Amino acid sequence: xxxxxxxxxxxxxxxxxxxxxxxxxxxxxxxxxxxxxxxxxxxxxxxxxxxxxxxxxxxxxxxxxxxxxxxxxxxxxxxxxxxxxxxxxxxxxxxxxxxxxxxxxxxxxxxxxxxxxxxxxxxxxxxxxxxxxxxxxxxxxxxxxxxxxxxxxxxxxxxxxxxxxxxxxxxxxxxxxxxxxxxxxxxxxxxxxxxxxxxxxxxxxxxxxxxxxxxxxxxxxxxxxxxxxxxxxxxxxxxxxxxxxxxxxxxxxxxxxxxxxxxxxxxxxxxxxxxxxxxxxxxxxxxxxxxxxxxxxxxxxxxxxxxxxxxxxxxxxxxxxxxxxxxxxxxxxxxxxxxxxxxxxxxxxxxxxxxxxxxxxxxxxxxxxxx
Amino acid sequence: xxxxxxxxxxxxxxxxxxxxxxxxxxxxxxxxxxxxxxxxxxxxxxxxxxxxxxxxxxxxxxxxxxxxxxxxxxxxxxxxxxxxxxxxxxxxxxxxxxxxxxxxxxxxxxxxxxxxxxxxxxxxxxxxxxxxxxxxxxxxxxxxxxxxxxxxxxxxxxxxxxxxxxxxxxxxxxxxxxxxxxxxxxxxxxxxxxxxxxxxxxxxxxxxxxxxxxxxxxxxxxxxxxxxxxxxxxxxxxxxxxxxxxxxxxxxxxxxxxxxxxxxxxxxxxxxxxxxxxxxxxxxxxxxxxxxxxxxxxxxxxxxxxxxxxxxxxxxxxxxxxxxxxxxxxxxxxxxxxxxxxxxxxxxxxxxxxxxxxxxxxxxxxxxxxxxxxxxxxxxxxxxxxxxxxxxxxxxxxxxxxxxxxxxxxxxxxxxxxxxxxxxxxxxxxxxxxxxxxxxxxxxxxxxxxxxxxxxxxxxxxxxxxxxxxxxxxxxxxxxxxxxxxxxxxxxxxxxxxxxxxxxxxxxxxxxxxxxxxxxxxxxxxxxxxxxxxxxxxxxxxxxxxxxxxxxxxxxxxxxxxxxxxxxxxxxxxxxxxxxxxxxxxxxxxxxxxxxxxxx
Numbered sequence: 007x008x009x010x011x012x013x014x015x016x017x018x019x020x021x022x023x024x025x026x027x028x029x030x031x032x033x034x035x036x037x038x039x040x041x042x043x044x045x046x047x048x049x050x051x052x053x054x055x056x057x058x059x060x061x062x063x064x065x066x067x068x069x070x071x072x073x074x075x076x077x078x079x080x081x082x083x084x085x086x087x088x089x090x091x092x093x094x095x096x097x098x099x100x101x102x103x104x105x106x107x108x109x110x111x112x113x114x115x116x117x118x119x120x121x122x123x124x125x126x127x128x129x130x131x132x133x134x135x136x137x138x139x140x141x142x143x144x145x146x147x148x149x150x151x152x153x154x155x156x157x158x159x160x161x162x163x164x165x166x167x168x169x170x171x172x173x174x175x176x177x178x179x180x181x182x183x184x185x186x187x188x189x190x191x192x193x194x195x196x197x198x199x200x201x202x203x204x205x206x207x208x209x210x211x212x213x214x215x216x217x218x219x220x221x222x223x224x225x226x227x228x229x230x231x232x233x234x235x236x237x238x239x240x241x242x243x244x245x246x247x248x249x250x251x252x253x254x255x256x257x258x259x260x261x262x263x264x265x266x267x268x269x270x271x272x273x274x275x276x277x278x279x280x281x282x283x284x285x286x287x288x289x290x291x292x293x294x295x296x297x298x299x300x301x302x303x304x305x306x307x308x309x310x311x312x313x314x315x316x317x318x319x320x321x322x323x324x325x326x327x328x329x330x331x332x333x334x335x336x337x338x339x340x341x342x343x344x345x346x347x348x349x350x351x352x353x354x355x356x357x358x359x360x361x362x363x364x365x366x367x368x369x370x371x372x373x374x375x376x377x
Numbered sequence: 378x379x380x381x382x383x384x385x386x387x388x389x390x391x392x393x394x395x396x397x398x399x400x401x402x403x404x405x406x407x408x409x410x411x412x413x414x415x416x417x418x419x420x421x422x423x424x425x426x427x428x429x430x431x432x433x434x435x436x437x438x439x440x441x442x443x444x445x446x447x448x449x450x451x452x453x454x455x456x457x458x459x460x461x462x463x464x465x466x467x468x469x470x471x472x473x474x475x476x477x478x479x480x481x482x483x484x485x486x487x488x489x490x491x492x493x494x495x496x497x498x499x500x501x502x503x504x505x506x507x508x509x510x511x512x513x514x515x516x517x518x519x520x521x522x523x524x525x526x527x528x529x530x531x532x533x534x535x536x537x538x539x540x541x542x543x544x545x546x547x548x549x550x551x552x553x554x555x556x557x558x559x560x561x562x563x564x565x566x567x568x569x570x571x572x573x574x575x576x577x578x579x580x581x582x583x584x585x586x587x588x589x590x591x592x593x594x595x596x597x598x599x600x601x602x603x604x605x606x607x608x609x610x611x612x613x614x615x616x617x618x619x620x621x622x623x624x625x626x627x628x629x630x631x632x633x634x635x636x637x638x639x640x641x642x643x644x645x646x647x648x649x650x651x652x653x654x655x656x657x658x659x660x661x662x663x664x665x666x667x668x669x670x671x672x673x674x675x676x677x678x679x680x681x682x683x684x685x686x687x688x689x690x691x692x693x694x695x696x697x698x699x700x701x702x703x704x705x706x707x708x709x710x711x712x713x714x715x716x717x718x719x720x721x722x723x724x725x726x727x728x729x730x731x732x733x734x735x736x737x738x739x740x741x742x743x744x745x746x747x748x749x750x751x752x753x754x755x756x757x758x759x760x761x762x763x764x765x766x767x768x769x770x771x772x773x774x775x776x777x778x779x780x781x782x783x784x785x786x787x788x789x790x791x792x793x794x795x796x797x798x799x800x801x802x803x804x805x806x807x808x809x810x811x812x813x814x815x816x817x818x819x820x821x822x823x824x825x826x827x828x829x830x831x832x833x834x835x836x837x838x839x840x841x842x843x844x845x846x847x848x849x850x851x852x853x854x855x856x857x858x859x860x861x862x863x864x865x866x867x868x869x870x871x872x873x874x875x876x877x878x879x880x881x882x883x884x885x886x887x888x889x890x891x892x893x894x895x896x897x898x899x900x901x902x903x904x905x906x907x908x909x910x911x912x913x914x915x916x917x918x919x920x921x922x923x924x925x926x927x928x929x930x931x932x933x934x935x936x937x938x939x940x941x942x943x944x945x946x947x948x949x950x951x952x953x954x955x956x957x958x959x960x961x962x963x964x965x966x967x968x969x970x971x972x973x974x975x976x977x
Contacts, residue, residue: 212901216926236929273938294939304938362903363929368949
């Protein structure tokens, strides 16, 4: 009997406005749509109502774009799905996470907040069309802490148009000063379906992007954060358990339009079309049957992002083989280069190796040895 | 068949002046091809030809025309390739004719290629019938073009048919002119057989089919025939004509144009320009004008995926069955592995072969920059021919070098004469002559190193004259030049496939330009890569490819797995088209980089 997914992702597709860089599944807020959405979501949840999840992640879109009564209905759906140790994360935008909503979140069991700060510079916030002000962020952080929500994560973006190194540094320093346990980095990518993409904004030069990235590692590790994943930093081991499930290539359920999940050797994306979703909440845009080769490769793809790397025992338990035998050339090439470390228990990339993860993966991709 | 009523002719024209369209109309009007069977421009059989609007393979069609004198005439229309690379083939096709229809665009007037073809026709003593085409275009100036023909070529053209091949207007006048002006074939039907081979193609079931013009005597099924130059002997299995469908006959007689199948296994035995005679009763001497074809342009062709070497070899073998002018020999490059050094008649021929290999045989190729054959005279008094720059001996062993020169004919509107002269100067051209075609156009003649023409002369000429210049060249001979080999080093290692031979005076500028160009073409990698140009181990130019700082997407959501994997697959595809040389990955385009530089 296969073990059931222990992680749940819930996609809330509503936003008060659309940020310039975003190409996620999202629509403008409208009470009628939200109502239909909540109904469909409740139905989609039914088959899982006896499951208990170790991590629940409510993301979007902007979950906090929902009005208080809607917000409360949304959160109430998941309270009973929590396991005892459940990490329940809520993505929040500083401008619409009111004290009332913070209280509700705590009430329904949310114990981790991921806050979309991005930058502390008003002119850059304007360029990426974020609506909050730096002051909003301080206030939300204070309120969260006041209500016992101390497991906070802040998002910081780099590679923004006109962003200077000093700007980025001061954002990071400000975040460090907030004394929060988790920081996520996000390099701006110009997605063709975003406003930036349509405006043909040039992506930042690789050299500069690299400088930003390396500087962030320097600053954050010096401040006591562990660089535990390519773009994630945590203090005192307060890592994102939900994201770790992705990186460990565990199964996860996805609810809500546009959400992507993986269960029983199948990866799927829920329909992105709201009408379709309202009529049939089980409709999928994509369903991919995963072969064992797919799964092994994806295990590497996700697992090598993490500092700890991939547990050989777990890999063996899943696939009955050792990654060294599946990707012998790449393992040798990158071990020789000093990027890849293979010991008795795990296989992992060092800091430099992780910076060139795609090169490593492309090599592995070309190496298909059937077990 | 009565020789008196046979007319053998070609149509000659500059590209796009309407040669194929006129051929189509003639086939239609003589009911050779029914309208519904009519595929536009039926004589061009290869897809590629149709796509590029050029004719590569020749073809010959028999058609019947009842003239105004109520007499039925048999026409043989022999198509000719319209490109400078195939001058010799054109000349042999013309040698199979008594006349040529010269098509000139009423708006464009005479072009360099028109002239080149006219001279070939005159060399073969053909009766030339000038025809002004596209007279229905708004920009048509028939009278100006008529004057041009009279002034520049010296042909009487006042009575030239003014036609629209597209609509069919006055095309009948062309047919009547062929009847009246093209002489019937001469030749003695009872003399020993002399058949001129002007084309061939490979048929997988019947072997090589030779297209011939019977100049003397006749040939029939069962005859023992001999190729006088190739010395090969065969027995005739089939003879026939094309209408354009193949039609078998029992014999071909004096003056006729048709095909011969004789179980010939290899195109190597069937040389264009050769003379077929009977083994029992041979002709005393072969027909004049035969030449062995020499490759003028060479390049290395390598499969991107090294394990497809054998596929490439087989594809070249197959192409060669139909293309005796294609030469290839295995070669090995340190950078590119196993491949072939291929010889071509010219740049177009090279392009066509490469395109066919990629398209019809689904091969991904890396082509090195084209090279000509250099003559290296060594200090020990010997001479070696070098068609691969990386194989040029060390400079201390070389006494002097010679390179091929061509006589280039350039027709250009007067306002661009300055630009063309400047370009020719830059390309080491030696000025010969300048003739006014009319008030608005000049005809320039230069001697130019062929190496400069294969380099980027065409593109430069086009861009510096906004496409208004036309250009043709013929081989002149070898001249001594101050040439040196320029090596390119990536990450301090010489990449043999990037070596070129350049004139010493241009070496610095070119070294600078090519290192700069490579810097932009080679993607950043995990380490800094110096790109250097060197003469005799001495670095003359350098440009650095900065190291890639990172190659990873910063954020990865659960749902990103599919998307991320697609991204990786794209990167992997891109990598497939790269060649690993030492530690450095080089994209295909880089090997042709020398051809598209903004030097000077």
